[in-house]
Amino acid sequence: MDVKSEINFEQAMERLEEIVGKLDVGDLPLDESLLLFEEGVSLARQCSVRLKDAEGRLEMLLKRANGTADTEPLEI
């Protein structure tokens, strides 16, 4: 899921740039321009929400004697 969503972020940014470029040329019909604009705004929103996610977790992996692993919060 993560790999997919990272690719999506990259793709969303590329698509956003593509839309900016298309709108900048300005030779598209208005309907199409509006749809592109709507798409671009939605992409910008998705990307900025992703970047402004709450602060991530800081954890440490602990090896158990039986070979399994656990995590516990880490203080730096």
Next chain:
Amino acid sequence: MEGMQILTVTELTRCIKGVIEAEDLFAAVWVRGEVSNLTMHASGHVYFSLKDEGAVIRSVMWSNVARAMRFTLKEGMRITALGRVTLYEKQGQYQLSVTEVTPDGIGAMYAALEELKDKLREEGMFDASRKKPLPPLPRKIAIITSRTAAALRDMVSIARRRMPCVDILLVPALMQGADSEASVVDSLRLADSVPDADLIVLGRGGGSIEDLWTFNSEQVVRAICACAKPVISAIGHETDFTLADMAADMRAPTPSAAMEMALPDSRDLLSHIEAAVSGMATSLRSKMSALATRLDSSASAPCMSFPARMLEGRWQRLDMAGDRLFNAFSQKLSRHGSRLGEATGRLESLSPLGVLSRGYTATRRPGGELLRGVRDVLPGETIETLFFDGSVLSEVKMVKEGDS
């Protein structure tokens, strides 16, 4: 005593000094021995004794030589030293003034390293083709280092500054000493098995060449190559180059630099997005005003007095679409920071606001193109009517052409 030549202590010492320091006698001797009584003076000069089973000789390494050393002298270390023998008059003691040191066995160590490097290279372990790309925006980074490393604190603080939302998982390992090889290999396997981590950073600060030698181990190289996730290696300082660095998908000069490679700066990305939004708004605004100009000139032509009503309707629909986009956009974005909000604010000039709130509606295919006239609609079709406060989906019962 009369008639005998009497020397002062100083004179005698100087005579001996002259003999010992005579140019071609002990000016450049290689001596092998064990380091003892090691003192690192605050001035940077290093004092120690070189000894073997039968004798001991005082030695000194001046700070300029000590600073240029690639490794650190340790008590008990067996070395081969190059130096010249001098005499220190104040203590009446001869000493070896050391200009170059090689740890015994280091020549063999380096030879073995070169051999291993060639072998692993032939196996393709360092091939560019097997390097994995770094994730553009990692969600979780597994950091392999010592729990107490200063490098850990540096890496975490750089991550927090650049991309606060990233998760960090420390996979602790011994980063030096006899057990470090097994520990690093184990931690690499563990880190690679964490399902949601998408990048591994192997980092430790600078140290002596012996401290870093773990990262020249064949097992560590193989463990790095076996990782399914991309690995950034950041071992020691810029000038330290290990086999681990060559095996990793990316080599960073320092642990801090590794985090800068791993994470884009979220502030840069946000301003990039902001610029994209305002760029789109500018394009659309100029498109709309160009259309408005054309509409005005067409509508004002006498022959267009009747069809102009249809164009007016179209203009209203455009206004409405712009409003709706702006409203949806600003509602969603205002929650996410004022800088983006400012950019979106520029969209307000796109069209006169509030057309819909004055009671106009517009109609389109659900989520799609605006309907320009009754010819665009077929009975039975579902259409979406947009109001200022929402929309209605309806099914078309009948289509009548001409004035209603």
